[in-house]
Amino acid sequence: MNAPRYTTTAIALHWLMALLLTALFGVGLYMHDLPVSPWKLKIYSWHKWAGVSAFLLVLARMAWRRAHRPPALPRNMTNALRLAAHAGHGLLYLLMIAIPLTGWLMSSAKGFPTVYFGVLPLPDLVDKNKGLGELLQQVHQLLNFLLAAVVAAHVGAAAKHHLVDKDGVLLRMLPSRSR
Amino acid sequence: MKSFALIALVGLAVAPLAEAAEFNSLQADKSTLAFVYKQMGVPVEGRFKKFAARISFDPARPAAAKAELDVDLASIDTGSSEGDDEVAGKGWFDTQHFPQAKFVAGGVKALGGNRYEVSGKMSIKGRTRDVTAPFSFSQQGNVGVFDGAFVLKRADYAIGEGEWADFGTVANEIQIKFHFLAGAGK
Numbered sequence: 001m002n003a004p005r006y007t008t009t010a011i012a013l014h015w016l017m018a019l020l021l022t023a024l025f026g027v028g029l030y031m032h033d034l035p036v037s038p039w040k041l042k043i044y045s046w047h048k049w050a051g052v053s054a055f056l057l058v059l060a061r062m063a064w065r066r067a068h069r070p071p072a073l074p075r076n077m078t079n080a081l082r083l084a085a086h087a088g089h090g091l092l093y094l095l096m097i098a099i100p101l102t103g104w105l106m107s108s109a110k111g112f113p114t115v116y117f118g119v120l121p122l123p124d125l126v127d128k129n130k131g132l133g134e135l136l137q138q139v140h141q142l143l144n145f146l147l148a149a150v151v152a153a154h155v156g157a158a159a160k161h162h163l164v165d166k167d168g169v170l171l172r173m174l175p176s177r178s179r
Numbered sequence: 180m181k182s183f184a185l186i187a188l189v190g191l192a193v194a195p196l197a198e199a200a201e202f203n204s205l206q207a208d209k210s211t212l213a214f215v216y217k218q219m220g221v222p223v224e225g226r227f228k229k230f231a232a233r234i235s236f237d238p239a240r241p242a243a244a245k246a247e248l249d250v251d252l253a254s255i256d257t258g259s260s261e262g263d264d265e266v267a268g269k270g271w272f273d274t275q276h277f278p279q280a281k282f283v284a285g286g287v288k289a290l291g292g293n294r295y296e297v298s299g300k301m302s303i304k305g306r307t308r309d310v311t312a313p314f315s316f317s318q319q320g321n322v323g324v325f326d327g328a329f330v331l332k333r334a335d336y337a338i339g340e341g342e343w344a345d346f347g348t349v350a351n352e353i354q355i356k357f358h359f360l361a362g363a364g365k
Contacts, residue, residue: 035261
Protein backbone atom coordinates (compact mmCIF):
# COMPACT_ATOMS: atom_id res chain seq x y z
CA MET A 1 0.00 0.00 0.00
CA ASN A 2 1.44 3.35 -0.99
CA ALA A 3 -1.12 5.64 0.62
CA PRO A 4 0.34 8.89 1.98
CA ARG A 5 1.62 8.50 5.52
CA TYR A 6 2.77 10.66 8.37
CA THR A 7 6.55 11.06 8.56
CA THR A 8 8.43 8.72 10.89
CA THR A 9 9.23 11.71 13.14
CA ALA A 10 5.55 12.71 13.37
CA ILE A 11 4.59 9.10 14.17
CA ALA A 12 7.28 8.84 16.86
CA LEU A 13 6.23 12.16 18.44
CA HIS A 14 2.54 11.14 18.35
CA TRP A 15 3.01 7.85 20.17
CA LEU A 16 5.64 9.19 22.58
CA MET A 17 3.25 11.94 23.61
CA ALA A 18 0.32 9.52 23.78
CA LEU A 19 2.27 7.49 26.33
CA LEU A 20 3.60 10.52 28.22
CA LEU A 21 0.24 12.28 28.44
CA THR A 22 -1.54 9.11 29.58
CA ALA A 23 1.07 8.65 32.32
CA LEU A 24 0.87 12.34 33.32
CA PHE A 25 -2.93 12.17 33.52
CA GLY A 26 -2.85 9.00 35.65
CA VAL A 27 -0.15 10.35 37.97
CA GLY A 28 -2.05 13.65 38.31
CA LEU A 29 -5.20 11.80 39.36
CA TYR A 30 -3.24 9.68 41.82
CA MET A 31 -1.11 12.37 43.42
CA HIS A 32 -3.51 15.23 44.04
CA ASP A 33 -4.90 13.94 47.35
CA LEU A 34 -1.82 12.15 48.70
CA PRO A 35 -0.90 12.95 52.32
CA VAL A 36 2.33 14.92 52.74
CA SER A 37 5.38 12.65 52.52
CA PRO A 38 8.75 12.60 50.75
CA TRP A 39 7.03 10.42 48.14
CA LYS A 40 4.46 13.14 47.47
CA LEU A 41 7.15 15.81 47.04
CA LYS A 42 9.03 13.51 44.69
CA ILE A 43 6.06 12.56 42.56
CA TYR A 44 4.93 16.20 42.26
CA SER A 45 8.38 17.15 41.01
CA TRP A 46 8.44 14.23 38.57
CA HIS A 47 4.99 15.23 37.29
CA LYS A 48 6.20 18.79 36.75
CA TRP A 49 9.37 17.67 34.96
CA ALA A 50 7.35 15.35 32.71
CA GLY A 51 4.86 18.15 32.08
CA VAL A 52 7.60 20.56 31.02
CA SER A 53 8.95 17.80 28.74
CA ALA A 54 5.48 17.33 27.22
CA PHE A 55 5.26 21.08 26.62
CA LEU A 56 8.66 21.09 24.84
CA LEU A 57 7.62 18.03 22.81
CA VAL A 58 4.38 19.64 21.65
CA LEU A 59 6.31 22.73 20.55
CA ALA A 60 8.72 20.52 18.59
CA ARG A 61 5.78 18.63 17.16
CA MET A 62 4.02 21.80 16.00
CA ALA A 63 7.22 23.06 14.38
CA TRP A 64 7.61 19.71 12.59
CA ARG A 65 3.97 19.79 11.52
CA ARG A 66 4.47 23.23 10.00
CA ALA A 67 7.33 22.00 7.85
CA HIS A 68 5.80 18.57 7.10
CA ARG A 69 2.06 18.86 6.47
CA PRO A 70 0.01 15.82 7.46
CA PRO A 71 -1.40 13.72 4.60
CA ALA A 72 -4.80 14.85 3.31
CA LEU A 73 -7.98 13.38 4.74
CA PRO A 74 -9.73 10.68 2.70
CA ARG A 75 -11.71 12.16 -0.26
CA ASN A 76 -14.97 10.48 0.68
CA MET A 77 -15.25 12.27 4.07
CA THR A 78 -18.18 14.67 4.31
CA ASN A 79 -17.49 18.36 4.95
CA ALA A 80 -19.01 18.09 8.41
CA LEU A 81 -16.68 15.24 9.34
CA ARG A 82 -13.68 17.10 7.90
CA LEU A 83 -14.58 20.10 10.02
CA ALA A 84 -14.95 17.86 13.09
CA ALA A 85 -11.57 16.24 12.44
CA HIS A 86 -9.78 19.58 12.06
CA ALA A 87 -11.55 21.08 15.08
CA GLY A 88 -10.71 18.01 17.16
CA HIS A 89 -7.03 18.13 16.23
CA GLY A 90 -6.95 21.89 16.85
CA LEU A 91 -8.47 21.37 20.29
CA LEU A 92 -5.93 18.64 21.11
CA TYR A 93 -3.04 20.98 20.31
CA LEU A 94 -4.65 23.85 22.21
CA LEU A 95 -5.05 21.66 25.31
CA MET A 96 -1.53 20.22 24.99
CA ILE A 97 -0.29 23.84 25.21
CA ALA A 98 -2.74 25.14 27.81
CA ILE A 99 -2.46 22.27 30.29
CA PRO A 100 1.28 22.51 31.00
CA LEU A 101 1.00 26.31 31.06
CA THR A 102 -1.71 26.20 33.74
CA GLY A 103 0.38 23.68 35.68
CA TRP A 104 3.41 25.98 35.56
CA LEU A 105 1.39 29.08 36.58
CA MET A 106 -0.36 27.11 39.32
CA SER A 107 3.00 26.00 40.77
CA SER A 108 4.20 29.60 40.92
CA ALA A 109 0.93 30.85 42.43
CA LYS A 110 1.11 28.14 45.10
CA GLY A 111 4.66 29.19 45.98
CA PHE A 112 6.28 25.96 44.74
CA PRO A 113 8.18 27.08 41.64
CA THR A 114 9.09 24.62 38.91
CA VAL A 115 12.76 23.62 38.66
CA TYR A 116 13.20 21.42 35.58
CA PHE A 117 14.94 18.19 36.64
CA GLY A 118 15.84 19.95 39.90
CA VAL A 119 18.46 22.09 38.15
CA LEU A 120 16.84 24.56 35.74
CA PRO A 121 14.49 27.01 37.47
CA LEU A 122 11.57 28.22 35.37
CA PRO A 123 10.65 31.85 35.98
CA ASP A 124 7.58 32.65 38.05
CA LEU A 125 5.17 34.44 35.72
CA VAL A 126 2.78 35.10 38.60
CA ASP A 127 3.45 35.92 42.24
CA LYS A 128 2.45 33.66 45.09
CA ASN A 129 -1.29 34.02 45.57
CA LYS A 130 -3.36 31.37 47.34
CA GLY A 131 -6.67 32.18 45.64
CA LEU A 132 -5.10 32.27 42.19
CA GLY A 133 -3.31 28.99 42.92
CA GLU A 134 -6.58 27.26 43.78
CA LEU A 135 -8.32 28.72 40.73
CA LEU A 136 -5.50 27.58 38.43
CA GLN A 137 -5.64 24.12 40.00
CA GLN A 138 -9.32 23.86 39.08
CA VAL A 139 -8.63 25.12 35.56
CA HIS A 140 -5.74 22.62 35.20
CA GLN A 141 -8.03 19.80 36.33
CA LEU A 142 -10.94 20.88 34.13
CA LEU A 143 -8.75 21.16 31.04
CA ASN A 144 -7.38 17.68 31.75
CA PHE A 145 -10.86 16.15 31.88
CA LEU A 146 -11.66 17.99 28.65
CA LEU A 147 -8.47 16.57 27.11
CA ALA A 148 -9.46 13.07 28.24
CA ALA A 149 -12.85 13.52 26.53
CA VAL A 150 -11.30 14.82 23.29
CA VAL A 151 -8.73 11.98 23.33
CA ALA A 152 -11.58 9.48 23.76
CA ALA A 153 -13.31 11.00 20.71
CA HIS A 154 -9.96 10.92 18.84
CA VAL A 155 -9.52 7.20 19.60
CA GLY A 156 -13.17 6.55 18.70
CA ALA A 157 -12.75 8.35 15.38
CA ALA A 158 -9.58 6.38 14.58
CA ALA A 159 -11.41 3.13 15.38
CA LYS A 160 -14.34 4.14 13.17
CA HIS A 161 -11.99 4.98 10.26
CA HIS A 162 -10.28 1.62 10.66
CA LEU A 163 -13.21 -0.67 11.38
CA VAL A 164 -16.19 1.00 9.66
CA ASP A 165 -14.78 3.15 6.86
CA LYS A 166 -11.76 0.87 6.34
CA ASP A 167 -9.97 3.85 4.74
CA GLY A 168 -6.46 3.30 6.13
CA VAL A 169 -6.43 6.53 8.17
CA LEU A 170 -5.22 4.74 11.31
CA LEU A 171 -2.45 2.95 9.40
CA ARG A 172 -0.95 6.29 8.38
CA MET A 173 -0.07 6.88 12.04
CA LEU A 174 1.29 3.38 12.74
CA PRO A 175 4.96 2.52 12.34
CA SER A 176 5.49 1.22 8.80
CA ARG A 177 6.22 -2.49 8.48
CA SER A 178 9.37 -3.44 6.69
CA ARG A 179 8.63 -4.18 3.05
CA MET B 180 34.28 73.22 49.45
CA LYS B 181 33.07 75.48 52.14
CA SER B 182 29.64 73.87 52.32
CA PHE B 183 31.25 70.43 52.32
CA ALA B 184 33.37 71.43 55.30
CA LEU B 185 30.29 72.71 57.05
CA ILE B 186 28.42 69.46 56.48
CA ALA B 187 31.39 67.52 57.75
CA LEU B 188 31.52 69.70 60.84
CA VAL B 189 27.83 69.28 61.53
CA GLY B 190 28.25 65.56 60.93
CA LEU B 191 31.00 65.36 63.50
CA ALA B 192 28.94 67.25 66.00
CA VAL B 193 25.89 65.05 65.52
CA ALA B 194 27.68 61.72 65.30
CA PRO B 195 28.33 61.22 69.03
CA LEU B 196 24.66 61.83 69.76
CA ALA B 197 23.54 59.33 67.15
CA GLU B 198 26.04 56.75 68.31
CA ALA B 199 24.90 56.99 71.86
CA ALA B 200 21.51 55.60 70.91
CA GLU B 201 20.72 52.12 72.07
CA PHE B 202 18.13 50.24 70.06
CA ASN B 203 16.14 48.05 72.35
CA SER B 204 12.43 48.00 71.64
CA LEU B 205 11.54 45.54 68.90
CA GLN B 206 8.78 46.59 66.51
CA ALA B 207 7.34 43.11 66.13
CA ASP B 208 4.71 44.08 63.55
CA LYS B 209 7.38 45.43 61.20
CA SER B 210 9.97 42.72 61.82
CA THR B 211 10.11 39.44 59.93
CA LEU B 212 11.66 36.06 60.51
CA ALA B 213 11.68 34.13 57.25
CA PHE B 214 13.39 31.05 55.87
CA VAL B 215 14.04 29.33 52.58
CA TYR B 216 14.16 25.56 52.32
CA LYS B 217 14.81 23.45 49.26
CA GLN B 218 12.61 20.50 48.36
CA MET B 219 13.52 18.53 45.22
CA GLY B 220 15.87 21.38 44.35
CA VAL B 221 13.03 23.89 44.52
CA PRO B 222 13.53 26.87 46.85
CA VAL B 223 10.37 27.49 48.89
CA GLU B 224 9.88 30.45 51.21
CA GLY B 225 8.32 30.34 54.63
CA ARG B 226 8.21 32.42 57.79
CA PHE B 227 7.35 32.48 61.48
CA LYS B 228 4.46 34.75 62.31
CA LYS B 229 5.03 34.92 66.07
CA PHE B 230 8.30 35.62 67.81
CA ALA B 231 9.57 37.87 70.54
CA ALA B 232 13.00 39.42 70.70
CA ARG B 233 14.73 41.37 73.42
CA ILE B 234 17.48 43.36 71.82
CA SER B 235 19.77 46.02 73.10
CA PHE B 236 22.27 47.20 70.56
CA ASP B 237 24.40 50.30 70.40
CA PRO B 238 26.36 50.38 67.13
CA ALA B 239 29.13 52.27 68.94
CA ARG B 240 29.49 49.48 71.50
CA PRO B 241 28.67 46.19 69.75
CA ALA B 242 30.53 44.19 72.40
CA ALA B 243 27.92 45.25 74.96
CA ALA B 244 25.00 44.14 72.80
CA LYS B 245 22.45 41.68 74.08
CA ALA B 246 19.87 39.71 72.17
CA GLU B 247 17.40 36.97 72.94
CA LEU B 248 14.88 35.55 70.55
CA ASP B 249 11.92 33.27 71.24
CA VAL B 250 10.14 31.80 68.28
CA ASP B 251 6.67 30.32 68.52
CA LEU B 252 7.22 27.29 66.28
CA ALA B 253 3.51 26.59 65.81
CA SER B 254 3.21 29.96 64.08
CA ILE B 255 5.15 28.60 61.10
CA ASP B 256 4.03 29.25 57.55
CA THR B 257 5.83 26.70 55.35
CA GLY B 258 4.12 27.88 52.20
CA SER B 259 1.26 25.39 52.34
CA SER B 260 -1.26 24.57 55.08
CA GLU B 261 -0.64 20.81 54.82
CA GLY B 262 3.08 21.56 55.24
CA ASP B 263 2.31 23.62 58.37
CA ASP B 264 0.43 20.70 59.92
CA GLU B 265 3.17 18.25 58.97
CA VAL B 266 6.07 20.17 60.53
CA ALA B 267 4.23 20.64 63.84
CA GLY B 268 4.37 16.85 64.23
CA LYS B 269 6.77 14.62 66.14
CA GLY B 270 9.20 14.04 63.26
CA TRP B 271 9.74 17.75 62.70
CA PHE B 272 9.41 20.36 65.46
CA ASP B 273 7.21 18.32 67.82
CA THR B 274 5.62 21.59 68.93
CA GLN B 275 3.56 19.81 71.57
CA HIS B 276 6.72 19.08 73.57
CA PHE B 277 8.96 21.84 72.22
CA PRO B 278 6.76 24.83 71.43
CA GLN B 279 9.58 27.34 71.19
CA ALA B 280 12.95 27.83 69.59
CA LYS B 281 15.30 30.05 71.54
CA PHE B 282 18.39 32.00 70.57
CA VAL B 283 20.60 33.68 73.13
CA ALA B 284 23.38 35.88 71.81
CA GLY B 285 26.77 35.45 73.39
CA GLY B 286 28.39 38.38 71.69
CA VAL B 287 28.40 40.75 68.76
CA LYS B 288 31.51 41.88 66.95
CA ALA B 289 31.99 44.61 64.38
CA LEU B 290 33.07 43.46 60.91
CA GLY B 291 33.66 46.98 59.58
CA GLY B 292 31.30 49.45 57.97
CA ASN B 293 27.72 48.65 58.92
CA ARG B 294 28.45 44.92 59.15
CA TYR B 295 28.38 42.96 62.38
CA GLU B 296 28.33 39.36 63.45
CA VAL B 297 26.32 37.86 66.24
CA SER B 298 27.15 34.50 67.74
CA GLY B 299 25.23 32.60 70.31
CA LYS B 300 23.32 29.48 71.20
CA MET B 301 20.29 28.24 69.33
CA SER B 302 18.03 25.74 71.06
CA ILE B 303 15.41 23.81 69.12
CA LYS B 304 13.71 20.56 70.07
CA GLY B 305 15.87 20.11 73.16
CA ARG B 306 19.13 20.46 71.26
CA THR B 307 21.46 23.44 71.58
CA ARG B 308 24.06 24.39 69.00
CA ASP B 309 26.36 27.36 68.42
CA VAL B 310 25.32 29.59 65.55
CA THR B 311 26.88 32.65 63.98
CA ALA B 312 25.03 35.13 61.82
CA PRO B 313 26.38 38.15 60.00
CA PHE B 314 24.05 41.13 59.81
CA SER B 315 23.96 44.70 58.70
CA PHE B 316 22.71 47.54 60.85
CA SER B 317 21.32 50.81 59.61
CA GLN B 318 19.60 53.63 61.34
CA GLN B 319 16.45 55.20 59.95
CA GLY B 320 15.62 58.14 62.16
CA ASN B 321 14.89 56.75 65.57
CA VAL B 322 14.71 53.17 64.39
CA GLY B 323 17.49 50.65 63.96
CA VAL B 324 17.19 48.10 61.18
CA PHE B 325 18.93 44.72 61.51
CA ASP B 326 19.18 42.54 58.42
CA GLY B 327 20.91 39.21 58.48
CA ALA B 328 20.92 35.67 57.25
CA PHE B 329 22.57 32.40 58.15
CA VAL B 330 22.31 28.73 57.32
CA LEU B 331 20.91 26.29 59.84
CA LYS B 332 21.29 22.56 59.33
CA ARG B 333 18.04 20.89 60.22
CA ALA B 334 19.72 17.59 61.10
CA ASP B 335 21.62 19.35 63.95
CA TYR B 336 18.26 19.72 65.68
CA ALA B 337 16.57 16.53 64.44
CA ILE B 338 14.09 18.62 62.46
CA GLY B 339 12.73 16.10 59.99
CA GLU B 340 13.30 12.59 61.32
CA GLY B 341 12.43 9.14 60.01
CA GLU B 342 11.24 9.19 56.41
CA TRP B 343 12.27 12.86 56.18
CA ALA B 344 15.85 12.33 57.39
CA ASP B 345 17.07 11.85 53.81
CA PHE B 346 18.27 15.18 52.40
CA GLY B 347 17.38 14.11 48.85
CA THR B 348 13.84 15.40 49.23
CA VAL B 349 14.21 18.24 51.73
CA ALA B 350 17.75 19.63 51.88
CA ASN B 351 19.61 19.83 55.18
CA GLU B 352 20.53 23.49 54.78
CA ILE B 353 17.79 25.94 55.72
CA GLN B 354 18.48 29.59 55.13
CA ILE B 355 17.17 31.82 57.92
CA LYS B 356 16.62 35.48 57.14
CA PHE B 357 15.83 38.05 59.79
CA HIS B 358 14.74 41.63 59.39
CA PHE B 359 14.27 43.31 62.76
CA LEU B 360 13.28 46.88 63.50
CA ALA B 361 13.96 48.26 66.93
CA GLY B 362 13.29 51.71 68.30
CA ALA B 363 15.80 53.63 70.38
CA GLY B 364 14.88 53.82 74.02
CA LYS B 365 16.33 54.17 77.47
